[in-house]
Structures are given as C-alpha cells and as structure tokens.
Amino acid sequence: MDFRQLRTFSCVAELGSLSKASDTLRVAQPALSRQIKLLEHELRIELFTRNGRGMVLTEAGRLLLARTSGIVRQIDQIRDDIQSAKGPPSGQVVLGLVPTVSCVLSARFARRCVEKFPGISLRIVESYSGHLVEWLHRGEMDLAILYGRSADLHLNVQSLGRDNIVAVGPRGCGLARKKSVEIGWLLRQRLVLPSHSHGLRALIEHAAAQRKIKLNVQLEADSFRVLTSLVEEGLGFALLPPSSVHGEVADGRLETAVVSRPMTRELIFASPIDRPASTASLAITALLREEVAACRKEGVWDIKLS
Numbered sequence: 001m002d003f004r005q006l007r008t009f010s011c012v013a014e015l016g017s018l019s020k021a022s023d024t025l026r027v028a029q030p031a032l033s034r035q036i037k038l039l040e041h042e043l044r045i046e047l048f049t050r051n052g053r054g055m056v057l058t059e060a061g062r063l064l065l066a067r068t069s070g071i072v073r074q075i076d077q078i079r080d081d082i083q084s085a086k087g088p089p090s091g092q093v094v095l096g097l098v099p100t101v102s103c104v105l106s107a108r109f110a111r112r113c114v115e116k117f118p119g120i121s122l123r124i125v126e127s128y129s130g131h132l133v134e135w136l137h138r139g140e141m142d143l144a145i146l147y148g149r150s151a152d153l154h155l156n157v158q159s160l161g162r163d164n165i166v167a168v169g170p171r172g173c174g175l176a177r178k179k180s181v182e183i184g185w186l187l188r189q190r191l192v193l194p195s196h197s198h199g200l201r202a203l204i205e206h207a208a209a210q211r212k213i214k215l216n217v218q219l220e221a222d223s224f225r226v227l228t229s230l231v232e233e234g235l236g237f238a239l240l241p242p243s244s245v246h247g248e249v250a251d252g253r254l255e256t257a258v259v260s261r262p263m264t265r266e267l268i269f270a271s272p273i274d275r276p277a278s279t280a281s282l283a284i285t286a287l288l289r290e291e292v293a294a295c296r297k298e299g300v301w302d303i304k305l306s
Contacts (some may be wrong), residue, residue, distance in 0.1 A: 003075060005039040008032050010072045013065045015052040051241060070139020080280060089279040090119035096132035096144030098123060099224035100244035104301055109291050116287060120280045121205040129199050136272050142281040147199050155270045160292060161303035163241045166256045172236040173255035183261045185214045192227055192236035195220050204239055243301045268286040269304060
C-alpha cells in the first residue's frame with residue numbers, strides 16, 4: 001500500500017468528503033479519487049459507500065482506518081520533527097480532555113498555545129476517559145488528561161493529583177447554606193448522573209453499594225453541558241468537581257456543598273507507551289504542565305497533590 005493512498009484514505013474518512021479532503025490536502029479532487037480507487041483495487045474491496053451526502057466508510061473501510069490511522073500520524077510526525085530540528089516546533093498535536101477538565105482548561109490553554117507555538121496545530125478532543133484511552137492506544141491521540149487508576153492503563157502516565165467531588169444543586173436548593181452534606185443523605189436524593197460507562201458513575205455506584213442505598217436516577221446525561229443544565233432546571237442533584245461549575249456558581253445559577261466523607265478521583269496525564277513523543281507533543285506537554293500549575297496557583301482548579 002502506498003503511503004499517499006493511505007494518507008488520502010485517512011483524510012477522506014475523517015472528513016467524509018472528497019472535496020473537503022481536497023481542500024485540506026491541497027490536492028485536486030480527481031487525483032484523490034484515483035488514489036482511493038487504486039487502494040480499493042489493491043485490496044479488492046470497497047472502502048467507501050458513495051452517496052449524495054459524501055463518503056461513508058464500509059465495514060472494511062472502518063477496519064483499515066482503525067489499523068492505519070496511527071501509522072499515518074506517526075509518519076507525518078517524523079516529517080514534522082525533521083522540520084522542527086531547524087526551528088520552532090511544528091506539526092499537529094491531538095490533545096484529549098475529559099469534559100470536567102476541558103471546561104476549565106481548553107480556552108485558556110488554546111490561547112497560550114497559539115501565542116507560544118504558532119507553528120503547532122492543536123486539536124482538542126473532549127470525551128470520556130474510556131474513549132481517550134482507546135484513542136491513545138490506537139495512536140490517534142498524542143496525549144490526554146483524564147481520570148482513572150494510572151496502574152491499569154498500560155500508558156505513560158503521571159499523576160497530577162486528586163480532584164475533589166462535591167454536591168451540585170440548583171439555585172435556592174440550600175446547598176450553599178449547608179456548606180457540607182452527608183454522603184448518605186445526598187445519595188438518597190434524586191440524582192442526575194452520567195451513564196454506567198462513565199468513571200464518575202462507577203465511583204458513585206460504589207459509594208451507594210457500600211451504604212446499601214439504591215440510587216434514585218431519573219435522568220442520565222453523557223454530555224457535561226446537558227448534565228449541568230438539567231441540574232439548573234431543578235431536576236436533580238449531581239456530583240462533580242467544583243472547578244467544573246466554578247462559573248455557574250459565581251453567577252448564582254448553581255450551588256455546591258462539600259461532601260462530609262470526601263470523594264476524590266485521580267487525575268492523570270497520559271501518553272502512548274509504544275512510540276516516542278514528537279517534538280511538538282513534548283512542547284505541548286511542557287506547556288500543559290505549566291498551565292495546570294497556574295490553575296492550581298490561581299485557585300481555579302483545586303487539585304490535591306498526591
């Protein structure tokens with residue numbers, strides 16, 4: 001398989017359109033179409049279904065993308081590293097952030113990256129820890145900040161500390177007045193929680209099981225923004241890091257209270273273990289550590305050092 005064909009395939013698969021891939025790669029659309037057809041001819045199978053809305057991967061196409069996307073990125077990074085040796089870091093870096101970290105870090109970190117490393121194209125992907133770990137293993141992502149037990153991940157990891165979990169409720173619910181609530185009382189309230197695939201849900205379920213409490217979960221939301229909006233509407237309480245709702249609390253839209261028996265999650269910095277980091281990735285990693293330390297110093301992010 002020719003690398004140009006694989007790179008074209010990867011770009012078309014990601015964008016879902018030959019015209020968009022043509023703009024991105026700066027290659028004429030007929031030339032890209034020819035490369036895709038040559039690749040399909042070599043593999044003797046269709047990789048895309050063509051329809052009026054664009055190019056949709058077939059089952060074989062999804063398999064090829066899963067096996068080759070990391071390889072394509074590594075070769076692109078080798079080129080970027082060679083070019084970076086002559087000057088400032090350049091190339092693309094894909095950074096994964098869990099939603100409760102993204103809402104604190106994304107905007108301010110992106111601003112610093114643009115200012116300090118104009119040659120680096122930063123792509124921020126927001127998702128839950130399980131998805132981020134999978135993409136790191138597949139080579140589709142360079143680094144991530146996520147929650148989890150660092151010993152279980154088979155990645156290069158460094159603990160950033162532990163994030164507290166607090167009770168979150170709507171305006172007027174009384175949490176701000178109480179300042180502290182019993183975990184048993186909280187777990188018996190109507191809750192708005194993420195689904196079972198989310199690590200935070202597992203933590204809360206474990207706390208409930210220890211106390212033999214059946215959770216009252218009427219609504220689930222796997223979108224962090226949807227979850228907080230449901231709490232604002234008075235549809236239930238949530239358990240979240242205080243940093244993730246700092247703005248809403250300051251605006252008086254939400255209230256929080258410390259949980260009497262502290263609940264915490266380990267926050268880790270992770271990168272793939274089976275390949276060297278690119279020059280651009282190392283630069284972004286160092287800048288990320290500076291930004292996390294700045295957030296802690298400013299009191300924006302109350303991470304407890306391990």
